[in-house]
Amino acid sequence: MKFLLSILLFFTFCSLRAQKNSELTYTNAGKLTLVGKSEDSPRRYERIDSNKYSGLPARVAQLLTQAAGLAVSFKTNSPVIAARWCVSKSRANASMVPTAQKGVDLYIKNGNKWQFAGIGKVNGQCNDEILIQRMNDTEKECLLYLPLYDSVDQVEIGIAKGASLTGSPDPFKKKVLIYGSSIVQGTGASRPGMAYPARLTRATGINFINLGLSGSAKMEPEVADMVAAITADAYILDCVPNTNPELITERTAYLINTIRKKHPSAPIIVMQSLVRETGYWDKTLGGQVKKQNMNVQTEVLNLLQKGMKNLYFITSENMIGDDHDGTIDGTHPSDLGYDRMIKQIQPQIMEILSKHGIK
Amino acid sequence: MKFLLSILLFFTFCSLRAQKNSELTYTNAGKLTLVGKSEDSPRRYERIDSNKYSGLPARVAQLLTQAAGLAVSFKTNSPVIAARWCVSKSRANASMVPTAQKGVDLYIKNGNKWQFAGIGKVNGQCNDEILIQRMNDTEKECLLYLPLYDSVDQVEIGIAKGASLTGSPDPFKKKVLIYGSSIVQGTGASRPGMAYPARLTRATGINFINLGLSGSAKMEPEVADMVAAITADAYILDCVPNTNPELITERTAYLINTIRKKHPSAPIIVMQSLVRETGYWDKTLGGQVKKQNMNVQTEVLNLLQKGMKNLYFITSENMIGDDHDGTIDGTHPSDLGYDRMIKQIQPQIMEILSKHGIK
Numbered sequence: 001m002k003f004l005l006s007i008l009l010f011f012t013f014c015s016l017r018a019q020k021n022s023e024l025t026y027t028n029a030g031k032l033t034l035v036g037k038s039e040d041s042p043r044r045y046e047r048i049d050s051n052k053y054s055g056l057p058a059r060v061a062q063l064l065t066q067a068a069g070l071a072v073s074f075k076t077n078s079p080v081i082a083a084r085w086c087v088s089k090s091r092a093n094a095s096m097v098p099t100a101q102k103g104v105d106l107y108i109k110n111g112n113k114w115q116f117a118g119i120g121k122v123n124g125q126c127n128d129e130i131l132i133q134r135m136n137d138t139e140k141e142c143l144l145y146l147p148l149y150d151s152v153d154q155v156e157i158g159i160a161k162g163a164s165l166t167g168s169p170d171p172f173k174k175k176v177l178i179y180g181s182s183i184v185q186g187t188g189a190s191r192p193g194m195a196y197p198a199r200l201t202r203a204t205g206i207n208f209i210n211l212g213l214s215g216s217a218k219m220e221p222e223v224a225d226m227v228a229a230i231t232a233d234a235y236i237l238d239c240v241p242n243t244n245p246e247l248i249t250e251r252t253a254y255l256i257n258t259i260r261k262k263h264p265s266a267p268i269i270v271m272q273s274l275v276r277e278t279g280y281w282d283k284t285l286g287g288q289v290k291k292q293n294m295n296v297q298t299e300v301l302n303l304l305q306k307g308m309k310n311l312y313f314i315t316s317e318n319m320i321g322d323d324h325d326g327t328i329d330g331t332h333p334s335d336l337g338y339d340r341m342i343k344q345i346q347p348q349i350m351e352i353l354s355k356h357g358i359k
Numbered sequence: 360m361k362f363l364l365s366i367l368l369f370f371t372f373c374s375l376r377a378q379k380n381s382e383l384t385y386t387n388a389g390k391l392t393l394v395g396k397s398e399d400s401p402r403r404y405e406r407i408d409s410n411k412y413s414g415l416p417a418r419v420a421q422l423l424t425q426a427a428g429l430a431v432s433f434k435t436n437s438p439v440i441a442a443r444w445c446v447s448k449s450r451a452n453a454s455m456v457p458t459a460q461k462g463v464d465l466y467i468k469n470g471n472k473w474q475f476a477g478i479g480k481v482n483g484q485c486n487d488e489i490l491i492q493r494m495n496d497t498e499k500e501c502l503l504y505l506p507l508y509d510s511v512d513q514v515e516i517g518i519a520k521g522a523s524l525t526g527s528p529d530p531f532k533k534k535v536l537i538y539g540s541s542i543v544q545g546t547g548a549s550r551p552g553m554a555y556p557a558r559l560t561r562a563t564g565i566n567f568i569n570l571g572l573s574g575s576a577k578m579e580p581e582v583a584d585m586v587a588a589i590t591a592d593a594y595i596l597d598c599v600p601n602t603n604p605e606l607i608t609e610r611t612a613y614l615i616n617t618i619r620k621k622h623p624s625a626p627i628i629v630m631q632s633l634v635r636e637t638g639y640w641d642k643t644l645g646g647q648v649k650k651q652n653m654n655v656q657t658e659v660l661n662l663l664q665k666g667m668k669n670l671y672f673i674t675s676e677n678m679i680g681d682d683h684d685g686t687i688d689g690t691h692p693s694d695l696g697y698d699r700m701i702k703q704i705q706p707q708i709m710e711i712l713s714k715h716g717i718k
């Protein structure tokens with residue numbers, strides 16, 4: 001009996017393996033809708049074509065090639081969904097879950113809610129992973145999130161032979177650009193779909209575009225010009241963490257004014273930096289972040305006093321809770337910190353957007 | 360001015376680097392109190408000496424060498440705290456934050472609460488990292504958590520020259536052993552101190568011992584004998600995920616009876632498995648976990664009907680929330696999932712323990 005069971009298990013195992021390699025049909029995702037991109041560009045899975053904007057810092061240009069916030073939208077009735085994708089040779093990040101850095105995750109619409117279905121772990125440069133299997137065969141609306149911290153190529157969706165796979169329109173409306181740091185890009189998220197712009201998007205139905213530039217959201221004038229050149233319904237600036245108090249004073253007004261010039265009535269929402277938990281003990285670091293937050297507040301107040309309209313400010317008190325356990329490293333929120341942050345900012349953001357008819 | 364600033368920054372940078380390598384004094388943590396170990400054993404940073412127990416599966420013996428749940432307790436007035444530690448050559452885990460797998464994190468007592476202070480990232484086999492700096496020079500009570508998923512050696516604490524470093528007694532009372540899967544060991548935690556036994560310990564002041572055996576909590580009779588041989592004030596069994604419905608029926612009673620024989624009145628708390636989020640779509644997997652949970656419940660009810668005292672059961676409904684976003688991969692809770700789980704189980708566990716005078 002035990003022997004028979006072993007044989008059975010062996011064949012079950014083989015058939016699962018075989019399904020992966022030969023029983024699935026793969027479709028190039030280049031034919032399907034790409035969600036979360038701020039504007040068209042020559043390379044499909046880059047966020048922005050850096051050649052279009054002159055004078056960008058090299059690191060910013062490189063970060064724009066990373067697929068943070070991009071997702072493939074499709075419909076299928078396949079009981080199994082797999083993905084193939086290739087990433088670069090860049091090293092593993094010592095602070096990140098590899099799935100968030102270079103892996104993928106899948107969401108499926110359940111009624112009117114997006115619900116997590118499975119991940120694709122990263123094993124090397126090119127990956128081929130079953131994300132979910134043994135589902136029923138009703139048609140499902142799917143979103144495959146691409147890696148947050150790597151450039152991506154050759155994305156394919158795998159389904160059972162004979163099942164249908166069709167393109168699905170972008171399920172989200174409007175466009176709200178979030179320009180910011182690694183906290184936007186998603187360093188502490190456990191998988192691509194858990195970065196905060198992706199969570200806001202699924203929760204609200206509004207496209208929150210991930211323009212997180214890890215360590216490099218420094219509001220350089222060239223970057224400000226690029227942000228302003230992107231057409232969006234609203235702009236969120238969560239870029240306080242990456243500079244210093246002086247640069248914030250020097251650059252904030254230019255960034256906001258440049259966006260305002262191009263988009264006379266779009267709401268611009270400026271966010272303070274969440275407090276660094278290490279800054280509680282390291283008073284120099286803690287003081288620096290406080291000063292950054294004060295300086296950005298001063299800049300926003302100055303612009304408001306000068307009469308700028310539709311400019312909003314979100315403060316950071318208790319943004320990630322009060323137990324000091326919301327980060328992976330003292331700086332970057334974990335899924336827990338993001339959850340607390342979203343509970344704070346989502347109602348504020350939605351109130352502003354809704355006032356402007358963005359809903 | 361810019362040039363002067365660059366020079367200044369250069370020297371500041373150099374002095375921070377220099378501080379790390381030459382201005383600190385390192386003390387072997389072998390002299391300091393080790394927290395979270397269930398019993399003494401020859402190798403300091405292993406959890407249990409597997410040679411003491413015959414017939415353990417090889418994988419279990421290997422997992423016992425990993426430092427999950429161990430922490431070094433000390434006091435210092437140093438404004439800077441560093442750590443040196445060595446880990447094995449084992450590969451990076453594709454599902455884990457490297458800091459949780461092979462890194463360290465530091466907590467400091469703030470009033471009557473333990474508060475996160477900093478992490479030590481892993482860079483290679485032997486690491487030397489400043490965890491926090493620029494603190495005031497009052498004496499602080501500290502806990503350095505060791506890697507969750509690796510064997511550890513040569514742990515040293517670094518402080519500023521001239522500062523004091525003294526051993527500190529185990530800050531926690533009593534001993535509650537948690538035998539379980541990777542969910543106990545901490546796969547989805549963002550750093551060692553965020554594994555759920557460590558969080559329960561800091562929150563309650565009671566020593567919750569991490570006997571998480573990733574993928575290998577299969578209640579083998581030899582392992583049951585080992586668990587029962589460990590003296591503790593209470594036993595929590597969170598080992599449903601790693602087997603299958605049949606093995607649960609076959610092995611649960613032996614495990615519980617064996618513990619009960621050695622510890623006639625100690626509370627034994629059996630936990631159901633949290634639901635696998637992928638199991639919502641993959642009905643085979645979902646059904647399997649449900650069956651495992653039903654079978655463990657049947658076993659506990661049988662023992663209760665036979666008159667066993669001080670046996671408790673914690674069900675898993677909504678243990679990690681109802682938005683399906685509490686895991687890193689559909690199985691393992693993230694810091695967010697753990698947070699929700701703790702909110703559910705901590706009051707139940709504490710009510711039981713307190714009834715037995717364990718507080």
